[in-house]
Amino acid sequence: MTTENPHKTSQQTIELKQASLAKLPAAIEVPNYDRSKLSAGIVHIGVGGFHRAHQAMYIDQLLQQPGNEQWAICGVGLLEANRELAQILKQQDYLYTLIVRHPNGTVENRVIGAMIDFLFAPDSQQAVIDKLASETTKVVSLTITEGGYHFNPATGEFDGSHPDIQHDALNPAQPKTTFGYLAAGLKARRDAGLKPFTVQSCDNIQHNGAVTRKMLLAFIELFDTDLARWVAEHVSFPNGMVDRITPVTTDNDINYLAHEFAIDDRWPITCEAFSQWVIEDDFCNGRPDWDRAGGQFVTDVTPYEKMKIRLLNAGHSVLGLLGAIHGFATIDEAVCDLLFARYLRTFMDDEVTPLLDALPGIDLTAYKDTLIERFSNPNIKDSLARICLQSSAKLPKFLIATVQENLSRVADSQLDYKAECQIELATLVLASWCLYSDKRVDQHGNALEISDDMAQELHHHAANTQADPLAFLAIEDLFGDLKHNATFSHVYRQCIARLYAPNLAIKTLMEDQL
Numbered sequence: 001m002t003t004e005n006p007h008k009t010s011q012q013t014i015e016l017k018q019a020s021l022a023k024l025p026a027a028i029e030v031p032n033y034d035r036s037k038l039s040a041g042i043v044h045i046g047v048g049g050f051h052r053a054h055q056a057m058y059i060d061q062l063l064q065q066p067g068n069e070q071w072a073i074c075g076v077g078l079l080e081a082n083r084e085l086a087q088i089l090k091q092q093d094y095l096y097t098l099i100v101r102h103p104n105g106t107v108e109n110r111v112i113g114a115m116i117d118f119l120f121a122p123d124s125q126q127a128v129i130d131k132l133a134s135e136t137t138k139v140v141s142l143t144i145t146e147g148g149y150h151f152n153p154a155t156g157e158f159d160g161s162h163p164d165i166q167h168d169a170l171n172p173a174q175p176k177t178t179f180g181y182l183a184a185g186l187k188a189r190r191d192a193g194l195k196p197f198t199v200q201s202c203d204n205i206q207h208n209g210a211v212t213r214k215m216l217l218a219f220i221e222l223f224d225t226d227l228a229r230w231v232a233e234h235v236s237f238p239n240g241m242v243d244r245i246t247p248v249t250t251d252n253d254i255n256y257l258a259h260e261f262a263i264d265d266r267w268p269i270t271c272e273a274f275s276q277w278v279i280e281d282d283f284c285n286g287r288p289d290w291d292r293a294g295g296q297f298v299t300d301v302t303p304y305e306k307m308k309i310r311l312l313n314a315g316h317s318v319l320g321l322l323g324a325i326h327g328f329a330t331i332d333e334a335v336c337d338l339l340f341a342r343y344l345r346t347f348m349d350d351e352v353t354p355l356l357d358a359l360p361g362i363d364l365t366a367y368k369d370t371l372i373e374r375f376s377n378p379n380i381k382d383s384l385a386r387i388c389l390q391s392s393a394k395l396p397k398f399l400i401a402t403v404q405e406n407l408s409r410v411a412d413s414q415l416d417y418k419a420e421c422q423i424e425l426a427t428l429v430l431a432s433w434c435l436y437s438d439k440r441v442d443q444h445g446n447a448l449e450i451s452d453d454m455a456q457e458l459h460h461h462a463a464n465t466q467a468d469p470l471a472f473l474a475i476e477d478l479f480g481d482l483k484h485n486a487t488f489s490h491v492y493r494q495c496i497a498r499l500y501a502p503n504l505a506i507k508t509l510m511e512d513q514l
C-alpha cells in the first residue's frame with residue numbers, strides 16, 4: 001500500500017508482460033502463483049472493467065492459494081468494439097493493473113493474473129464454441145449488461161425481436177450473440193455426452209440466474225426444443241449479487257502508472273476498495289471456492305440483491321440524472337453537494353427502506369451510510385455519463401419498480417397517499433429523465449450525451465411533453481401502466497410543469513420535493 005508519489009522512477013518504461021513482472025517496482029503487487037500451471041475452468045463473456053475489478057480479482061485471490069489452478073479465466077469478446085481490448089490483452093499476456101483507490105488517498109496497485117486467454121469471437125467463432133464445449137470448461141460467466149439478456153423490462157418476458165437473436169435462431173451453428181454461443185456450446189456438450197457448464201450471470205439484475213435461465217430457454221425453444229429440455233434439466237444458473245464501483249478507464253489511469261511507476265499498461269482498471277459478491281451455491285459441474293476469496297454463499301440472494309439494486313444502483317441514478325441536469329460531471333461531485341446528499345438519503349430512507357426486508361447481519365442504516373461514503377470517494381471519478389448510459393435498461397429495475405411497489409400500497413387515485421408511501425423524490429428523477437431525453441442539455445444549455453439503445457424512442461416520446469405532459473410515460477415497456485395511475489400522474493405532472501418552466505434551477509425543485 002502506498003499514499004503519494006512513492007516510487008517515482010526515471011528508469012525506462014516497462015511494458016506490462018509476464019516476462020517483465022519481476023522488474024516491476026515493489027509497490028506493485030504481482031501474481032505470486034505460477035501462471036504457466038493454470039487452466040481456464042471459467043469462460044467469461046463480456047470482459048469489461050467491472051469483470052476485471054470484480055470476478056477476475058476474486059479468482060486472482062483464489063489462485064494465490066494452492067490447489068485452485070484449474071480456475072483461471074478465458075475471456076471472450078463478442079462485440080466488434082472488443083477488438084482493441086483483445087489486441088491489448090494479448091500483447092500484455094492478459095495481464096492488467098488493478099488500481100484500488102481508497103477515500104483517504106491510499107492506493108493499492110495489483111497486477112491481476114487470473115486471465116490466461118482471450119478469444120475475440122468475430123474472428124474465432126469456432127474456437128469460442130470449441131472452448132465452451134471443452135470438458136475443462138466448468139463455468140461460463142457473464143457480464144453482458146442488462147440489454148444482453150433480451151427481456152422486456154415491463155413484462156419480464158423474452159423479447160426475440162433483436163436482429164442478431166433472429167439470426168442466431170436461424171443459424172445456430174454460426175452464432176453472434178451470447179445466447180447463441182451458449183446454446184451452441186451446450187449442444188456440443190450434450191452431443192458429446194459431456195456434463196454441461198454452469199451459467200453464472202454477474203450482471204446487475206435481480207434474480208440474474210433465474211432471468212438468464214428463462215431467457216436462454218425461451219431463445220433455444222425458438223429452434224431446438226430437445227436442447228431446451230436438456231438445458232432446463234441439467235444446467236444450473238445460480239443467482240448472485242455483485243458489487244464494486246468501477247469507473248470507466250481514462251488516460252489518467254494509464255498516465256498514473258506511467259508517471260509513478262514507469263509501467264506501460266494500456267488498459268488498467270481503477271476501482272473502489274469495497275467489493276461484495278453474494279452467491280447461491282447452485283453449480284452443476286463444480287465451482288471455485290468463491291468463499292475462500294471473499295465471496296459469500298447464501299441460500300437465497302433475493303434480499304441482498306433488492307437492497308443493492310434499489311439503494312446503490314437507484315441512488316446512482318438519482319444523482320446521475322439530477323446531477324447531469326444540474327451540470328455536475330461525477331458522482332462524488334454530486335454527493336458532496338449537501339442538498340444532493342440530503343435528497344439521496346431521504347430517497348433511500350423514505351422511498352426505498354420501507355420496501356426492504358430485514359436481513360440478518362445487515363444493518364441497513366450502516367449500509368446506507370457506507371453507500372454515501374463510497375459515493376463520496378474523491379479518488380473515484382465515476383462519471384455521470386457512465387451512470388446515465390443505458391438508463392432505459394436500468395431504471396425499470398432500479399427505480400420504477402420502487403415507485404410501482406410504493407403505489408401498490410395505496411388505492412389508485414388516492415391523493416392523500418403520503419401516510420402509506422412516498423414517491424415524490426423518485427418521480428422528480430423520472431420527470432428529469434424525460435427532460436434530459438427531450439432537451440439533451442443541462443440547465444445551462446450544455447449538451448448532454450445520451451447513449452442508450454432506446455435513445456430515439458426516448459427522445460421521440462419526451463419531445464411531445466409540451467403537448468401532452470404524460471407523453472414520455474407512453475413507453476409501456478419501461479413504465480408499465482404508470483401513466484394510468486392517477487396518484488403517480490398527479491405528482492409527475494407537477495414535476496413536469498416545474499421542470500419545463502423557464503429558468504430551471506433543479507436544486508430549487510429538489511428542495512421543494514423534500
Ligand code: CS2
Binds near residue numbers: 242314387394
Ligand atoms: C451503476 C453500476 O451502471 C450503473 O448505473 O449503478 O454500474 C454500479 O456502479 C455497480 O453496480 C456497483 O456495483
